[in-house]
Amino acid sequence: MNPIIEKLKNIIQEKQSNLAVAADISSAAEVLELAEKIGDKICILKTHVDIFADFTPDFPTKLREIADRKNFLIFEDRKFADIGNTVSLQFSSGIYKIADWADLINAHSIVGPGIVDGLRKANKNSGLILLAQMTPEGNLFTEEYAMKTVEMAKVNSDFVVGFIGSSDKPEVMQKVREAAGEELMIFVPGIKLAAGGDDLGQTYNTPEKAIQNGADVIIVGRGIFQADDPSSEAEKYRAAGWEASQE
Numbered sequence: 484m485n486p487i488i489e490k491l492k493n494i495i496q497e498k499q500s501n502l503a504v505a506a507d508i509s510s511a512a513e514v515l516e517l518a519e520k521i522g523d524k525i526c527i528l529k530t531h532v533d534i535f536a537d538f539t540p541d542f543p544t545k546l547r548e549i550a551d552r553k554n555f556l557i558f559e560d561r562k563f564a565d566i567g568n569t570v571s572l573q574f575s576s577g578i579y580k581i582a583d584w585a586d587l588i589n590a591h592s593i594v595g596p597g598i599v600d601g602l603r604k605a606n607k608n609s610g611l612i613l614l615a616q617m618t619p620e621g622n623l624f625t626e627e628y629a630m631k632t633v634e635m636a637k638v639n640s641d642f643v644v645g646f647i648g649s650s651d652k653p654e655v656m657q658k659v660r661e662a663a664g665e666e667l668m669i670f671v672p673g674i675k676l677a678a679g680g681d682d683l684g685q686t687y688n689t690p691e692k693a694i695q696n697g698a699d700v701i702i703v704g705r706g707i708f709q710a711d712d713p714s715s716e717a718e719k720y721r722a723a724g725w726e727a728s729q730e
């Protein structure tokens with residue numbers, strides 16, 4: 484088992500928070516400000532570092548300092564999707580050097596187990612999340628694909644920590660939950676207190692629904708960082724996610 488799983492489960496219990504915030508802001512400086520504001524409420528801060536206009540190599544160092552002080556993990560949502568050799572380079576090299584700082588990363592299983600091996604080759608201390616499902620309308624993920632992804636995770640459980648799941652096909656997520664066993668975790672984006680969608684195909688479900696379907700961690704982006712007061716909004720999602728998990 485990847486030790487990141489135990490670390491994350493401890494954070495969730497200690498902070499009574501299964502909330503991950505997706506900081507999809509195009510300024511690294513603003514992401515650091517957001518992390519200071521909401522850091523006490525979350526178990527994970529999820530980044531897309533390739534959207535920053537102002538990325539510098541000290542961003543991960545600064546975010547790490549906040550993460551350690553406020554006790555949350557950093558998840559770089561890079562969604563690797565290439566041959567093993569290429570993803571190994573994308574993970575370790577370039578401007579971002581994700582392997583040096585991300586606690587969690589994710590990858591598409593569509594390319595086969597070589598992607599897991601390629602990422603493992605460059606891995607230092609990260610845990611890998613495989614995409615068993617996605618949230619957008621009209622996505623091509625099927626039940627068979629999700630279950631094969633679970634199999635791929637199980638034979639790589641030294642490195643893989645769990646799955647991205649989606650409430651848009653709740654029956655599939657429930658099957659993933661059953662097949663995943665106790666250790667592997669399910670991370671679910673597409674969460675808002677008011678269900679619905681956006682104008683680009685995103686689908687939203689409530690924290691309660693995601694947790695009922697088997698989510699261990701709920702991922703909320705615009706619902707929190709676009710609020711007038713992200714900190715009090717994060718507290719609402721933290722409470723909703725935690726209370727649902729206790730039922």
Ligand code: 5BU
Nearest residue numbers: 505507617618647672673685703704705
């Ligand atoms: P939102 O603002 O709460 O819609 O942001 C959702 C985040 O989760 C965003 O960073 C997406 O890249 C991410 N995401 C998703 O929405 N759906 C998926 O299936 C996966 C990731 Br995988």
